[in-house]
Amino acid sequence: MVFRLFFGCGEGDDIAEPAISIRGLAYRYRGQEKPALDGVDLDVAEGEFVVVMGPSGAGKSTLCTTLNGLVPHFFRGRIDGEVEIRGRSTRDGKVGEFAREVGLVFQDFEAQLFSTNVALEVAFGPENFSVERGEMKRRVEGVLGRVRLEGFEGRQPATLSGGQKQRLAIASVLAIEPRILCLDEPTTDLDPVGKLGVFEIASELKERDDVTLIVVEHETEETLEADRIVILREGRVVTDRPAREVLRDVELLQESRIMPLGVARFFHEMGLWQGQLPLTPAEGLREFRQRGWQIDAGRHRELVAEDAEREEGYGEALIEVEGLSHRYPNGVVALEGVDLAVRRGEFLAVLGQNGSGKTTLVKHFNGLLEPTEGSVRVEGKTTTEQGIRTLGQTVGYVFQNPDHQIFSDTVSDEVAFGPKIRGLEEAEVEERVKEALAAVGLTGYEEEDPFGLTKGERQRVAVASVLAVRPEVLILDEPTTGLDYAEQRSMMDLVRRLNESGSTIIVVTHTMWVVAEYAHRAAVVRDGRVVLSGVVREVFAEEERLRDASLRPPHIVSLGNALGHTVLSVDEMLRVAGKGER
C-alpha cells in the first residue's frame, strides 16, 4: 500500500514506469466531424484504481478501446498522440498482443459471451495464448473463485443472472492474467446488489493482486472505492483528482452533468464547506448527530400527508391482477400468485433484480403474455378476451431498447406508424405526430433520421411513437438504462409531465433514485412474487426487505431511515432537517 501510494504520487518520476501513459491523444472516427478524443493526457500508476466519468458522447468508451489498441487497429479513423502500456506504444503491436497486458470488458456483456458453458468461456482467452491444459484448468478454477462463480463451471452462460454474466465476462478476461483491467460501464444493466458485487470484486483484485483498474461508471455511489476520478467532457480531461476530493466538489459534478452523492449534496446545501462534506450515509449520520441537527417531525408528517392526499386522488382501478401465475413453455415458473391493482393516474414502479419476473409481469398488462393461471383485467375486461391489438389502444408499451422498434427513415414516419396502422385519417395522424413529438420535446426533429440521433433522443422517439396512439396507460421498461444523468433526468421529467397530464405510468426499473424521486407507488418483485408493495415512502423504509430482493435505496434515503424518518430526495431532506439550535 505504502509503496503504491508513493509511486502513484510521483508525477513523472523515473523509479517506476506508469502502467498507462497517454500523451496528447486525439482520435476521430472516420466519417465523423467531431473528434471522439481531443488531446487527452493521462498517467495511471501500477495498482491504481481510476474511475472515468462524464456525460454521453464524452469519449469514455473510445478511451477504453485505445488501451489495448482496438483504436487505432480495429476502428478506422485518425489518431494523434501516443498511448503507452508499460512503456510500449499501442501503435507497435496487434490488439492480441496487448490483450495480455490489458483486459477489456465491454458494457454489453450479452454480446461478449459465446460459449456453451462457463468453464469454456473462461478458457477461451488462455487457449488463444496456447496456455497448456493443466495450467488452463488451474486458471479457470482460480478466476471463477475470484468472481464468486465457483461451482458454475458447467452452467450455460445464458442461464445466469445479469450480475453473474457480468462477473463471467470479467473472469473470461482475467484468465489471460492481464496486469491492467478496464471495465466499460460494468454495472449499467445490473440491480443494486449486482453492482455492489462487481465493485467488491474490483476492489479485491486491486488489493490482492495489485491489478491496475480503469472503470467507466456513471453512478457516483459506486465510485467511493476509487483512488482517482477522471472526468471527461467532449473528448478532454476536465478533472483528474483524488476520488474523495472530486466527490466533495458538488458544484463541479453538477456542472459536468454527473449526479452528486446525495449525502454530500445535502450537507453542501446546508452550508458546510467542501473539505468537511461527509460522503456515505454512515459518515452523514455521524456528522448530522455531532452537529446536533434534528429532523422536524412536524414537517415530515406534512410529507406523509401529501402522499396520502395523492393516494386519494387516483381514479378507478384500470388494471387488476388476480392470482396471476405464468409458466414459460420450458417449464420455468416466472410468476406465482401475483395480486396487484393499478388505478387511473398512478405512477407505479415495478422493482426487482435481474430475472425476478418484473418484465414478465408487465408484459401481461398489454397482452404480450397470457396468464397460465389467474387473470389480468384492463378496464374491467380480461386481457385474453381483448387481445394485444385492442389492448394496444389502452396500454402502450415502450421497450427497453429503442433500437428494437425503430425502423423508419424519418422521425415523423416512425411516430406515425402506430396511428396509421390503426387506420386513422391522414389529418388525424399528422395531428397526433405533432402532439406526441411536442410531448417528448422533439418538435423540429420530424425529418431527422432516427438512427442518427443519440440514445436519449431515440428513447424519446420510441416514447413518442407509443404516445401517438394516445394510450391511457404507459409502460416503460428500463427507460433510463444507458443514458447519462442529464438524459435520465430529462427522460424522467418527461414521464412525470405525462403523468401529471393524465397518463397512468408503470415503470420497470432497478435504478433506485429514479423510483425514489419520481414514482408514487412501488411493487417489489422477487422470484416471481410481489413481496412488497405500497407508497414508495413506505416501501423504501424497509431496507432489510429490499436487500433481500437485491435492492438498495439511494444513500440519502438510507440516511433518512437511519434518522428514523424516510425521505425520498435531497430536497425532502432539506425540507425536514433543522439545525436545531434552540
Place this chain on the structure above:
Amino acid sequence: MDPFLYLDRDTFVHRLDPRTKMFLLVGAFVLAFLFLNPLYGLVVLAAVLAFGALARSLSNLGRIRFILVAIALVTTALWCIFASGETPLFLFVELEALLYGIGVALRISTTIIAGMIFLSTTRNEEITTGLVKLGIPYRFAFAVSTALRLVPAVATTGATIGQAQRSRGLDLDEGGVLERVRKRVPLLIPVFVSTIRSTNIFSMALESKGFGASPTRSYFLHLEMTRRDAIVLVVVALLLAVALYLRFAGYGGLEGVTR
C-alpha cells in the same frame, strides 16, 4: 431464451467424440438418400429417432415441429401433382407419385432430424475442436461454429423485436402475400441493426481476448477416440456397407415413377 440447441445431458451419445458424431451424421445422410422406397425410408427414420431417444435429445424436435410437418406435407403434395406413375389412385394422382412424394419427404425430414440430434448432442466448441483435429484451419472451424450460434441468436432477437412491434399494433397475420412481406419490414430493419451491432462488439471482444494473437493455440477440451468410438464407427460402417449392398442389389428403389 436459449441461444444454443445443445442439451447438456450425460448420455452415451454425448460422451462420443465429436468426430465420431460427424461420421454418424454423414452416415445418416447417406442412408437417407440411398433409398427412395418409403418403407426403407421409414426404417432409416426410425433408426435415427431411436438414436435420438438414446441421446435423450428428441425434445429439441419440438422447436422445429412446425417446419418439419410443413416441409413433409408440401413436398408430398407437390410430388403428387408433378410426378406421374402407372397405377391411378384418385383424381389425377397415381400411387407411385404419392409414394415418391412420401419418400422424398422422409429423406428431407430424416436429414433435418439427424442434424438436429447432432447439434443437440455436440457442443459448439466440440464441433470447432473436432473440425480442427480433422485438419480444418482453426479460423474456419471457428467461423462455422459462430455461424451455427448466430442462427438461434438472431431468432431470439427477432422474437423480442416481434413483441415490440406487436405492442405497437403490427398484425403480421393479415393480408395477402405481398402485404405480409411488406409488414415484416419493421421487424427486419431492427433485427439487422441489432445483429450488426452485437456482431461488432463480439469481434471486438474476440480481439480483446487475444483471438489469433499467437500462431499456435491450445484446447481446453480434450478429445480422445475411445473404444466406445471405435465400436460405434465399426457398427455404422458395417450398416452402411449392408445398406449399399442392398441398394446395389436392387432393393429400396421405386419403380414406375416419371418426373
